[in-house]
Amino acid sequence: MLKIGITGQAGFVGSHLYNTLGLFQEQFERIDFKKEYFEDENKLDDFVSQCNVIVHLAAMNRHNDPQVIYDTNLSLVQKLVNSLNKTNSKAHVLFSSSTQEERDNLYGKSKKEGRELMIHWANNSDGKFTGMIIPNVFGPFGHPNYNSVIATFCHKLSHNEVPTIDVDGDLKLIYVGELVDVILTEIRSGKGNPEVLVKHTSESKVSQILKFLEMYKAEYQDKGIIPCINNKFELNLFNTFRCYMDIKNHFPVKFVEHTDSRGSFVEIIRLGVGGQVSFSTTVPAITRGNHYHTRKIERFAVIKGKALIQLRRIGTDEILDFYLDGNEPSFVDMPIWYTHNIKNIGEEVLYTNFWINEFYDPSDPDTYFENV
Template sequence: MKKIGITGQNGFVGRHLYNTLGLFPEDFQRITFQKDYFENENELDQFIKKCDVIVHLAAMNRHESEQLIYETNIGLAQKLVESLKRTGSKAHVMISSSTQEERDNLYGKSKKEGREALANWAQENDGKITGLIIPNVFGAFGKPFYNSFVSTFCYQLTHGETPTIATDGEVKLIYVQELVDIIINEINVGDSKPEFLIEPTATKKVSDVLSLLIDYKTKYFDCGEIPGTVDSFEHNLFNTYRSYIDYETHYPVKFRQHTDPRGAFVEVIRLGIGGQCSFSTTVPGITRGNHFHTRKIERFAVIKGKALIQLRKIDSDEILDFYLDGNEPGYVDMPIWYTHNIKNIGEEELYTIFWINEAFNSENADTYFLEVQI
């Protein structure tokens, strides 16, 4: 079992990496990092001593002062080098740099010099270094106006704002989970690669990305339709978009019922995508679920009985409660990385329709069991 520490553990990429490593407890032990360790040599040294692998992600990406960005990033790398030397560490150190290394700006310069400082440490102390040169990263839970233009557009389109394009150039992109998978593979391989250029998985014009996101807003956010996705980039972009919806105010969504003397008709889901549809009956007092997905898109539609649907982001204590009643049918969609369940809180059988975007495969289920209630 490898002991992995992540500086910037609570940042955008750090949180995804930390949570993904947690899916493999037999292979990895996560060593907790707190950002104030950089201000306390003893705490930083103790952290370093515990780690077989250190993934250095802590950095400042944006600030009004480019000089402050430069000084902060260089300072963090230097503090890490000094601690590695003090402790005589033989850890495999991985540092995130950026394809902006070659640009004429202080951010790119800070990332390149930080990577080179750790490469020099490895060379002089028989250490291992992987210098990850990373293209633009997008994905769920990124910080708008900070991590990526994708984060900013998603936030604006789910919060009643109108995105604008400053420069409509082509951008090389990688989805955060794809990046995390590469990092974990490099952890397992364990080779030194002082300059490891990570290839983008998509190259898109900013306007093309915005056009897709506007389509998701029109079809999904406004009308509840699951849009068609032609490739993994669009699937990942759609999951990214969904993560910015304010679930507490958006759900549950009530269905439109068409009634006549015969009874009622309700359209449960309109699809531009395939998948698997099923239904369940649940007796009073029983709870189903308590699991989460990292890629799947899923809808719970209550058509008879009373239900409590609960969601909790796996690294949060906050539980979201949604009450649904078959007398006024409605649905809740499950966001990625949220464990979820559904409980019959009524006195009659609960009827629920479930839709998920891919048929169940026991060998690649993307289903991880975790209680919603802590």
């Protein structure tokens, strides 16, 4: 079993990689890393000595002073190299560089020179090195005004602010889940490669991305409509947007109920995509679910009875509780990477409608069990 450590474990790409490794516990053991290890040689040495594989993601992306970025990033690489030498490590080290290597800026220079330091270490040791040159990365849980323009746009729109475009350039992009797949492929290969050009999976102008996100805000956040999604990039962009919403205060969303002498009518969902609709009955005190998805869009709509729906983002401790009552029909949507469940907390049978954007495929269910 490979023992894998990730510098920058708590960061944007690092947290996605760490959580995905957790899906393959029969193959990988995760060695936890904390950023303060870089300030304590003994702790860093202990971490390095435990790892068969080290993915070096720790880096500074933005700062008012570019020289601070350069100095910080080179210092982190040098500290890692010193520890590798000190512990006589034979680890496979994977390094995240950037397509900005060839640009005339100190961030790109720090990544290029950092990769060269790692190549020098590998050439003079029994270790292996893979240097990945990565395009712009986007996805859920990135920091606005830091990780990407998409993170900034998503945060601003979902919090009713107005984003602006500084330069309407063409962006070559890769979704964070796709980047994690590339990293896992390199890890599994067990082969070093000093220059892996990670291919972008989509390309778009900044203005077009903003148009998509504005549409998701208007259709999904404001009206509850699942928008038309034409390809994988749009699905990834939509799932990214959903994770920037104020989930705690947005859900549950009450339906518009039309009532007359015959009874009532409630429209459950308007779709720009297909998918699968189902319903369930749940007897009192029973809990369903306790699983999460990494790509699927899902809606729970309570139409009769009383329910508690709980969500918790993987890797965090905060549990979000949503109380729904069929007397006022309402729904909660499940963001990706949030484990969720539904419990009948009433005294009668609970009736719930479920919609999900994919037909169920037992060979690729995208369903991972973890208690909320």
